[in-house]
Amino acid sequence: MNRLFHVPLSPFCRKVRLSLAEKKIEVELVEEKYWEQDPEFMRRNPAGKVPVLKMKGRMLAESAPICELIEELHPDPPLFPRKPEDRYEVRRLVSWFDDKFHNEVTSKLLYERVNKKITKQGYPDSKNVKEGAKAIKYHLDYMSWLLDQRRWLAGNVMTLADFAAAAHLSSLDYISDVDWDRSENVRDWYAKIKSRPAFRSLLADQVSGFPPPAHYADLDF
Amino acid sequence: MNRLFHVPLSPFCRKVRLSLAEKKIEVELVEEKYWEQDPEFMRRNPAGKVPVLKMKGRMLAESAPICELIEELHPDPPLFPRKPEDRYEVRRLVSWFDDKFHNEVTSKLLYERVNKKITKQGYPDSKNVKEGAKAIKYHLDYMSWLLDQRRWLAGNVMTLADFAAAAHLSSLDYISDVDWDRSENVRDWYAKIKSRPAFRSLLADQVSGFPPPAHYADLDF
Known part of the structure; x- marks a missing residue:
């Protein structure tokens, strides 16, 4: 297994x-x-x-x-497109979220609010939290700009780039740090991803001491 | 072009x-x-x-x-092997150097000593420099351990993993921050990489205000 x-x-x-x-x-x-x-x-x-x-x-x-x-x-179903240039775009966006978004947003909100408490490293640094809350707006706008041109983040098919982005956003949504009212197309995109069977296990997660808000697992959030 | x-x-x-x-x-x-x-x-x-x-x-x-x-x-000459498991190992090591080695060593030595001055961000933080100088030893030992088992870092052929590692080490070597006496097999590995035609442009680099040491471009260092 x-x-x-x-x-x-x-x-x-x-x-x-x-x-x-x-x-x-x-x-x-x-x-x-x-x-x-x-x-x-x-x-x-x-x-x-x-x-x-x-x-x-x-x-x-x-x-x-x-x-x-x-x-x-396990190439099926594919999470990468076929053309090298399209595969590049998937990898670029995976890096974008796992590097830039992670440093500017996830580490400043999730790690300050949750990880620090769990790992007993003290209290959230409010300067970091403020910076993260500001930076996520720019990132949501960037996603919205991409989704104005494409059905999914890296193109017209769902790819690993969507999973990378949804992985960060879903963790932040668990602590109510995503403003879904900011962009309709980002909300629609997340609703599509969230309703996939692959997402169910994430929506069932529970972290001791941090109960998720009601909207977290709600497909109609 | x-x-x-x-x-x-x-x-x-x-x-x-x-x-x-x-x-x-x-x-x-x-x-x-x-x-x-x-x-x-x-x-x-x-x-x-x-x-x-x-x-x-x-x-x-x-x-x-x-x-x-x-x-x-441009698949020829290849910088990735064919087998998925071997390709994984290349990517794992590229991440190792670009993420872990970068955070623990490059950012603490090169960025403190060179980038801070070039970008006019003040003086090197001696605590960081000390940490970087300590961490590089562990990384050189890890490379040595890998090279005891394999001809190149990710296996028996040269791959992008070797280039990722050599990219970091060559930048640090430019400021004499690599102890080549620490492991004979790491030195031999670097000598092989350094003598490739692809390396020539790197060895000709000159950064204003930071003249390279004599051994930097010497193939017999």
Whole structure:
């Protein structure tokens, strides 16, 4: 059985979970308190991060390479288009969300509000929270600009770029940090993704001490 | 003509330069002072980062997606192996260097010592420099451990993983921050990479105010 070591609100883990679920690859989820740096876990992944996917006896780390491998081993249904230029655009946007959006938004909202408490590292830094709340607006507008031109973020088919973006936004939505009223096309896009069977496991997540708001799992939010 | 907007010591730009040169794709190098956020440059890449590659009229950003696109459009000579599991290992190591090594070493040594001065952001933070100098030892040992088992970092053929690692190490070597005496196999690996024609352009780099040490361009260092 495949096994994914994860934490529920990690956008990197969520991207992998969405990829696996979309391709109907069964996986056992194991919550891993990576910040405790348990020796057994460190042996599995010396980088000390989640996600770590155990697949066919191998331990795999780093969410982007994991998703590329899943795609190469299980091409159906595809999460990458065929043309190299279109594949580039998918990868560019995955990087956009996992690097730029992560640094400017996720780390300043989710990590301040949730991770710091869970890992007992003190209180949210209000300067960071303010910066994150400002930056997410720019990112939502960028998404809206893309969705004015395309049905999905990277083009006219759903790809890993949509999962990367939805992974971050869904984690932030769990703490009510996404203003869905800002752009109608972003809300419509999220409603489409949210209603996919692959999304169900994410919507069922519960983090102790942080009950999700009612709209989090509501498909008609 | 292809055009690469870059800065000479950026490891992300160097990885792209190495990929292009290895595949004999001609490119005009244009030095871009990205930190000045010139409006013309920001139009080319809203993320405000280098490298940006202008290829066939398209502006491409993000070094990892650019290298994947170069590989897909110009598969010879290959910088990725054929088997999905081997390709995963290449991507994992590219992430290792561009993410973990970058955060723990490059940003603490090169950015403190060079980028801060060039971008007029003050003096090196000695705490960061100390941390970077400590962390690089662990990374060199990890490389040595890999090279005990394999001819190249990701397996028995040279791949993008070697270029990613060499891009970081060569930038640090420009400021004499790599202890080549630490591991013989790491030194031998770097000597092999350094003597490739693709490396010549990097060895000719000169950064104003920072003359390279004599060993930097010496193939017998």
